[in-house]
Amino acid sequence: MRGEQSRSEGLFSYIRLEERVAADHPLRVIRMLVNEVLGQLSNRFAELYSHTGRPSIAPEYLLRAMLLQAFFTIRSERQLMEQINYNLLFRWFLGLSIDDPVWDASVFSKNRDRLLEADVAQEFLATLLSLPKVKRRITSLSMERSSRRGHR
Numbered sequence: 001m002r003g004e005q006s007r008s009e010g011l012f013s014y015i016r017l018e019e020r021v022a023a024d025h026p027l028r029v030i031r032m033l034v035n036e037v038l039g040q041l042s043n044r045f046a047e048l049y050s051h052t053g054r055p056s057i058a059p060e061y062l063l064r065a066m067l068l069q070a071f072f073t074i075r076s077e078r079q080l081m082e083q084i085n086y087n088l089l090f091r092w093f094l095g096l097s098i099d100d101p102v103w104d105a106s107v108f109s110k111n112r113d114r115l116l117e118a119d120v121a122q123e124f125l126a127t128l129l130s131l132p133k134v135k136r137r138i139t140s141l142s143m144e145r146s147s148r149r150g151h152r
Contacts, residue, residue: 017092027093033134034064037127041120048118057103057111063124064094066112077112078105 021028038060045059065080068090074080084090085102096102103111115121128134 013098017088017098020088021092025089027089030067031064031093033128033131034067036131037124038063040127041124044120044123048114048120056114057108059111059115059120061094061096062108062112062115063121065108066121068093076105077109081105081108 041059048059049056065084068074068084069077069080072083074083081102081104084094084096088098091098091100112121115124129138
């Protein structure tokens with residue numbers, strides 16, 4: 001029997017984003033490691049920003065978003081903002097709720113450039129790649145690749 005198509009646009013959702021992401025999704029481990037590194041860089045972030053004026057996009061959001069852009073080969077900041085707007089996995093990874101507004105692409109780019117110019121993005125990646133768990137994974141991946149090449 002053919003099922004009926006029902007259209008429901010509920011006003012509220014009672015499922016947390018955390019519950020929408022599979023327990024074994026690869027981004028879960030990455031998010032945990034990223035959060036560890038971001039915690040280590042908190043003081044460095046504080047040095048970059050004034051205590052007065054309008055608040056900018058939190059550097060933690062910027063760096064997580066840059067990782068998503070690289071992982072999912074998103075070509076532009078405009079496309080990245082569009083995907084963050086509707087992709088629940090991306091919102092979860094960033095730490096945004098379903099209702100949080102997404103940033104304007106040009107504001108995102110300007111804020112991102114501040115991190116790049118201060119070499120914070122480079123420091124973030126270097127710290128992330130130096131974590132023992134990441135080093136082990138990179139080593140095992142490179143060994144897998146070299147053994148596959150040897151079997152050809």
